[in-house]
Amino acid sequence: MPPKRKAALEKGNGEDDEMDYSQDEEELSDKETYDKLRDTFDVVAMSKRARAAHPKDSASFLFKKCDQWDAQLRPDHLNRPIWVDDAGRIILESFSPLFDDAQDFLINIAEPQSRVSRMHEYTLTPHSLFAAVSVGHSSREIVEKLDSYAKTPLSPTVIAFIRKSTSSFGKAKIVLKHTLTYIESDDPAILEKILKDPIIAQCRADTNAGLIKEAAPKIGVMAIPGTKMAAGANQVAAAAKQIPQPNGEPQKPAEIIASLREDDDDEEIAQVHSFQIKTDERERVIKRCQDIQLPLTEEYDFNNDEMNANLDIDLRPHAQIRYYQEKALSKMFSNSRARSGIIVLPCGAGKTLVGITAACGVKKSVIVLCTSAMSVVQWRAEFIKWSNINPEDIAVFTSESKTLFPRNAGIIISTYSMISMNRERSHESKKVMEFIKEREWGLLIADEVHVVPAVMFKKVTYAIASHAKLGLTATLLREDEKIEDLNFLIGPKLYEANWQELSEQGHIARVQCAEVWCQMTPEFYMEWLKPGITQKRALLSVMNPRKFQACQFLIKYHENRGDKIIVFSDNVYALEKYAKKLGKAYIYGATPQSERLRILENFQHNDAVNTIFLSKIGDTSLDLPEATCLIQISSHYGSRRQEAQRLGRILRAKRRNDEGFNAFFYSLVSKDTDEMYYSSKRQAFLVDQGYAFKVITKLEGIENEKDLAFASAQDKRELLMDVLLAKESDAATEKIGGDLFSSRFASKGKKRGGVKRTAGMLSDLSGGQDMAYSEYAKSRNKELMKKKKKGPQNDFLRKLTQKKK
Numbered sequence: 001m002p003p004k005r006k007a008a009l010e011k012g013n014g015e016d017d018e019m020d021y022s023q024d025e026e027e028l029s030d031k032e033t034y035d036k037l038r039d040t041f042d043v044v045a046m047s048k049r050a051r052a053a054h055p056k057d058s059a060s061f062l063f064k065k066c067d068q069w070d071a072q073l074r075p076d077h078l079n080r081p082i083w084v085d086d087a088g089r090i091i092l093e094s095f096s097p098l099f100d101d102a103q104d105f106l107i108n109i110a111e112p113q114s115r116v117s118r119m120h121e122y123t124l125t126p127h128s129l130f131a132a133v134s135v136g137h138s139s140r141e142i143v144e145k146l147d148s149y150a151k152t153p154l155s156p157t158v159i160a161f162i163r164k165s166t167s168s169f170g171k172a173k174i175v176l177k178h179t180l181t182y183i184e185s186d187d188p189a190i191l192e193k194i195l196k197d198p199i200i201a202q203c204r205a206d207t208n209a210g211l212i213k214e215a216a217p218k219i220g221v222m223a224i225p226g227t228k229m230a231a232g233a234n235q236v237a238a239a240a241k242q243i244p245q246p247n248g249e250p251q252k253p254a255e256i257i258a259s260l261r262e263d264d265d266d267e268e269i270a271q272v273h274s275f276q277i278k279t280d281e282r283e284r285v286i287k288r289c290q291d292i293q294l295p296l297t298e299e300y301d302f303n304n305d306e307m308n309a310n311l312d313i314d315l316r317p318h319a320q321i322r323y324y325q326e327k328a329l330s331k332m333f334s335n336s337r338a339r340s341g342i343i344v345l346p347c348g349a350g351k352t353l354v355g356i357t358a359a360c361g362v363k364k365s366v367i368v369l370c371t372s373a374m375s376v377v378q379w380r381a382e383f384i385k386w387s388n389i390n391p392e393d394i395a396v397f398t399s400e401s402k403t404l405f406p407r408n409a410g411i412i413i414s415t416y417s418m419i420s421m422n423r424e425r426s427h428e429s430k431k432v433m434e435f436i437k438e439r440e441w442g443l444l445i446a447d448e449v450h451v452v453p454a455v456m457f458k459k460v461t462y463a464i465a466s467h468a469k470l471g472l473t474a475t476l477l478r479e480d481e482k483i484e485d486l487n488f489l490i491g492p493k494l495y496e497a498n499w500q501e502l503s504e505q506g507h508i509a510r511v512q513c514a515e516v517w518c519q520m521t522p523e524f525y526m527e528w529l530k531p532g533i534t535q536k537r538a539l540l541s542v543m544n545p546r547k548f549q550a551c552q553f554l555i556k557y558h559e560n561r562g563d564k565i566i567v568f569s570d571n572v573y574a575l576e577k578y579a580k581k582l583g584k585a586y587i588y589g590a591t592p593q594s595e596r597l598r599i600l601e602n603f604q605h606n607d608a609v610n611t612i613f614l615s616k617i618g619d620t621s622l623d624l625p626e627a628t629c630l631i632q633i634s635s636h637y638g639s640r641r642q643e644a645q646r647l648g649r650i651l652r653a654k655r656r657n658d659e660g661f662n663a664f665f666y667s668l669v670s671k672d673t674d675e676m677y678y679s680s681k682r683q684a685f686l687v688d689q690g691y692a693f694k695v696i697t698k699l700e701g702i703e704n705e706k707d708l709a710f711a712s713a714q715d716k717r718e719l720l721m722d723v724l725l726a727k728e729s730d731a732a733t734e735k736i737g738g739d740l741f742s743s744r745f746a747s748k749g750k751k752r753g754g755v756k757r758t759a760g761m762l763s764d765l766s767g768g769q770d771m772a773y774s775e776y777a778k779s780r781n782k783e784l785m786k787k788k789k790k791g792p793q794n795d796f797l798r799k800l801t802q803k804k805k
């Protein structure tokens, strides 16, 4: 949603709501930055004028067709929770009594764009509709249900879009046979149509003139909806209602699947047709088929895979899958098959357990790819913790360690770079790669999938023949817009959790976010305004004495509250200056490992060490559940991902379920500099997740603080001299690579981008308001807990593995 609109939707926002985030570049030249700032302020002025013209309603002027909607509004529109416009954009009222049902439905059929407190925005896309059909929604059902929730009848354009996007589903699929890739259909005419496309014809690997014809595998009723021999999930569900059980309860769909399979023996032998494609052209073919309106489905019928050995793995009894983990997995395991796709859960919400449960569901060989060797170690440990897998069956493939599993089926955990590397491999490494390449994998789990460059991922998919792929991430974000590629490399987004819901339930910490505006001192600003200083400008902004004082004040304030604080600075020059001046420990890329461990140990266990300074090496790899407050003094331009990653460091806070607990996230911004533009851009993703950034223009009590650094004019001048004498390179952000911390402190290297701003004081963030908030949260918690699905999670696995048992 354009931020101007989004901000206005949140009634009662402050006047800084309407910032412009339409551009996604991370780095801008000075001139571009100035242009942007100027435009931004114009937008603010424009919006104010618009609001003045509509004093009673700050949002309706944004809905250009409101007059038309007025005419079409259904008489009971107040009871219906959604608006749908012609472009397929859906606005959902989160205060509606039908919100939960509507949300459950929308998450299946549309892409969530923004979930702020009162209005959620979704978009219908071909990918989302494709995913909807594959989990059992028919085209008709989507139209009817969407229409029933809508305040106005759906427009013919939207209906046509839904029909068009869903009609061709399931006509052809991409399958793996003996590590080779085929396009398969039970209707040869479809394949001929596909082969007429010159791009796809080029990607064909077999030299046959015609198509390969063979008996279809026996897959009972659960074939892909839309094919001749299929019955979709709806039919099964309908059948379930009709078949009464001895105890009077309807039979479960999974039971029907099993029983129908048993009756399957007398069926006529169906034929399938196929042609082989070059494995390295897989992505191109998938993309092209989508373009010619014949999207390929990729589903793994693992229950009926007799070719690949079964893996002895189950969840341990103590593993209780949380309801949102189950929801996410049920999207993957619809129709008792595994669909490839991406699951998006916030940092600390338990993506690893989701991956492990998926492996327990498929029960075939699994390959897990991570971003670092340290994550490999962690994944292995988590497999052993949550499942009954024999540790011998887990092999690791990193530069340090290269093992193989001894039996026919097993798990290999490795890194993207180990699999995709171009350099000459060692003998051992070659052996492992051969081992990986020559077999079929039931499941490929791609951790932190959004950070992997598309070219690298292509190499990975080329090297690994996997039936199903599961991508895991906290932020499906890339500033370079390459995120779309993942739809073709892995599959569509299957599930995206609602961050606010998880924090209300205590699965992740509740966080108060604030942007603190720090006026530049006149001397610093004079220098900042001088033309021709490019790099130095960033350094002047971060070294602004008033920012330093704000940081010092906040550290003291939060240390007194008993918080443990991490201060982040991308800029190493500032990191050292701040930390040394304040007498705090700091870690950056060049800090030796032993020193890092010592500092982190102390931060964890020593009551005298409550604040540490970290460069961006701490953005992603740190697991410090003691941390309850983050202060950001310098960051990477407008990176939404970095902002979310940093927030992720406190989402795991140990104390998150304490009565009235809040974690704190401050961004210190030098006023009237480009930091303001970047800061608002950085917040966009979190704002879409429902986080409200308060703007603090004055830190209450700072004027009474006696020991503030750089209080005298002389000190300020000296600091300015230091900054001016610093090398240009001191103004650059740190360049880092490789593993950052020992596995002891490492989470699994998580990566994760309009602003909702409200004016506020520091006391608003931590005083009585918190209590009111926590009371509210408590009752909401109870409500939400009631809604959670009851019963043991292993039911879920039982459903998946019923056939085998």
Ligand SMILES: Nc1ncnc2c1ncn2[C@@H]1O[C@H](COP(=O)(O)OP(=O)(O)OP(=O)(O)O)[C@@H](O)[C@H]1O
Pocket: 319, 320, 321, 322, 325, 345, 346, 347, 348, 349, 350, 351, 352, 353, 474, 648, 747, 748, 749, 750
């Ligand atoms: N169902 C569950 N029951 C109990 N503990 C769980 C469950 N799911 C996850 N956890 C725990 O929550 C913590 C966070 O899990 P995990 O590291 O998988 O999160 P993540 O989403 O990968 O986070 P990050 O992105 O920060 O790495 C871990 O300690 C994990 O054991």
